[in-house]
Amino acid sequence: MLNKxxxxxxxxxxxxxxxxxxxxxxxxxxxxxxxxAKIVNHEVNKAGLVDIIGETGDENIQSEKQQKLDVYANNxxxxxxxxxxxxxxxxxxxxxxxxxxxSIDKKNQNKYIVLIDPLDGSSNIDVNVSVGTIxxxxxxxxxxxxxxxxxxxxxFGRDQVAAGYIIYGTSTMLVYTTGNGVNGFTLNPAIxxxxxxxxxxxxxxxxxxxxxxxGNYLQFPEFVKKYIKFCQEEKNERPYTSRYIGSLVSDFxxxxxKGGIFLYPQTLKNPNGKLRLLYECxxxxxICEQAGGIATNGYKNILDIEPELxxxxxxxxxxxxxxxxxxxxxx
Ligand code: AHG
Ligand code: MN
Ligand code: MN
Numbered sequence: 001m002l003n004k005x006x007x008x009x010x011x012x013x014x015x016x017x018x019x020x021x022x023x024x025x026x027x028x029x030x031x032x033x034x035x036x037a038k039i040v041n042h043e044v045n046k047a048g049l050v051d052i053i054g055e056t057g058d059e060n061i062q063s064e065k066q067q068k069l070d071v072y073a074n075n076x077x078x079x080x081x082x083x084x085x086x087x088x089x090x091x092x093x094x095x096x097x098x099x100x101x102x103s104i105d106k107k108n109q110n111k112y113i114v115l116i117d118p119l120d121g122s123s124n125i126d127v128n129v130s131v132g133t134i135x136x137x138x139x140x141x142x143x144x145x146x147x148x149x150x151x152x153x154x155x156f157g158r159d160q161v162a163a164g165y166i167i168y169g170t171s172t173m174l175v176y177t178t179g180n181g182v183n184g185f186t187l188n189p190a191i192x193x194x195x196x197x198x199x200x201x202x203x204x205x206x207x208x209x210x211x212x213x214x215g216n217y218l219q220f221p222e223f224v225k226k227y228i229k230f231c232q233e234e235k236n237e238r239p240y241t242s243r244y245i246g247s248l249v250s251d252f253x254x255x256x257x258k259g260g261i262f263l264y265p266q267t268l269k270n271p272n273g274k275l276r277l278l279y280e281c282x283x284x285x286x287i288c289e290q291a292g293g294i295a296t297n298g299y300k301n302i303l304d305i306e307p308e309l310x311x312x313x314x315x316x317x318x319x320x321x322x323x324x325x326x327x328x329x330x331x
Contacts, residue, residue, distance in 0.1 A: 008034055008174060008185040008194035018180050026137070026162060029086045029112055030176065033135055036080040037166040037174055038192055040073045040118075044131065044168045045189075053126050061096040062276075062311055069125050070094055073118035073133065081114060088140055089113040089148035091310055093279055098310060100147045109145055112161070113138050113152050115279040120165075121247020130169040132249025136283040137162040153310060157282035157303035165249045165283065175201070175253070177290040182256075203293040206322040207259020208240045211251045219267035223298070223330035227263075230326065248275065252284050252318070256291055261319035261327065265298075273297070273315035277307055281316045294324040298331055 006014075012027045047053055047069065056066045074094040081087050082101060088110040091098040102108045117134040124131055139161055140152045164176025172187040174194055184198030210231045217225065231240040243260070245251050251262050266273050275281050285295030285302035295302040295318035305314065317327055 002196065002199040004195055004197060006196040008196070011183065011185070011196050015178075015180070018178070025086070025110065025112060026178070028084070029081075029114070029137065030162065030164075032080050032084045032086050033077070033114075033164070033166075034174060034194060036077045037133060037172075038187070039076050039080070040133065041166070041168055041172045041187065041189075043072055043076075044069065044125070047125060048128065060094050062093075066094065067119070067122040067125055069131075070119045070122050074116075077116055077118050077133070077135075086110060087112050087114050088144075089152055091115045091153050091278065093117045093276060093311070098148065098150065098153050102145070102147045111139050111144055113140050113148060115153060115283075117276070117279045120249045120280065121245070124245070124247050129245060129247070130167060130250040131247050132168060132253075133166040134249060134280055134283050135164055136160055136279055136286070150310070153278065154307040156306060157277075157285055160282060160286050160303075163283035163286040165253075165287070167249050167253050169250060169253075173197070173253075175287065177287050179286075179290065182287055182291045201256060201291050203256045203288065203291040203320055204259030205292070205320060207255065207261065207320040208237060209243050209255055209258055209260030210240050210263065210323070211242070211244045211255060211260060212263040212265075213244060213246070214242070216265075216267045216269075219269065220265050221298075223327070224263060224265045226330040227327045230330070248280055248284065252288070255319045256288070256293070259320045259323075261317065261323040263327070264316045266315045270313065272313040274313060275316045277302070277305060277312045277314045278310065281314055281318075284316075285318060288318045292321065293319050294321050296324060296328070298328070 052068050058066045115136040121131040142149050162178040166174050175184040182201040185194035186197035288295045297315045
């Protein structure tokens with residue numbers, strides 16, 4: 001039962017025993033993410049007032065221009081996780097290589113690793129549109145106490161222990177799953193506390209919203225072009241409504257609540273798609289599946305793709321079950 005007086009901190013403690021591997025470590029880890037989220041939220045909220053808007057002048061490993069807030073959020077999440085001695089490894093969109101905490105703290109006995117997109121939708125910062133943070137958590141595969149290895153990060157999405165996102169929107173929410181359904185918490189900014197606002201979120205089986213950057217239409221594979229025309233046909237419940245914010249977190253969140261499909265296909269510019277498997281698609285796919293939806297690259301369930309690279313990209317289609325199945329009929 002939903003109790004809107006329950007704080008995220010209380011919820012974590014109450015549900016600790018339902019984690020796949022029950023130990024206080026994962027609870028502390030989610031608590032650390034909660035803390036970093038509040039710090040980043042505070043900065044995002046006053047973006048227009050402080051010198052945090054715009055580009056840094058640098059590019060990240062994927063040749064994307066880094067925004068000041070990308071770097072700020074990256075530093076805050078990494079610092080919080082390192083300082084609280086809560087993980088053994090971190091990989092981030094903004095870092096070329098993964099970070100092994102054991103090289104900083106030789107006595108580190110933690111078993112979890114985190115993959116993170118510290119600021120998702122960063123092209124929207126300067127124009128006061130919702131952005132987000134996405135995170136994915138695994139147990140390490142290598143021996144506890146040793147340096148983490150690339151293989152600790154290249155795990156199947158299916159093996160995630162927890163995943164979630166923060167959406168810095170009209171209100172700020174933290175949404176996450178540990179494999180027992182999806183729960184959402186809304187921040188009361190006056191007192192800096194997240195409250196349980198959405199219990200057992202489920203995505204409607206069918207929907208009327210399709211979300212895609214249609215500016216790339218001419219570059220899309222045939223089946224996507226056909227599906228877009230299907231969405232636009234005047235038949236049955238169609239035409240559908242097109243909604244595209246350009247922040248995966250925000251687009252997915254809306255579709256999860258209202259019913260819809262999100263599409264980011266391969267294009268000529270991005271032959272493997274644009275979105276990153278490990279810290280964008282996998283966590284969103286895990287949440288989507290936990291909410292009753294489907295996430296696929298067109299041919300394979302996202303959670304069953306074997307990762308080969310830290311910053312690997314993939315085409316991404318996810319959302320309401322019926323809509324994703326309709327899309328797949330055109331393949
Ligand atoms: P990021 O800001 O972390 O690089 O991610 C941006 C992503 C994603 O949030 C969004 O869905 C997509 O890029 C938008 O891409 P287009 O501008 O090509 O539509
Ligand atoms: Mn992103
Ligand atoms: Mn990002």
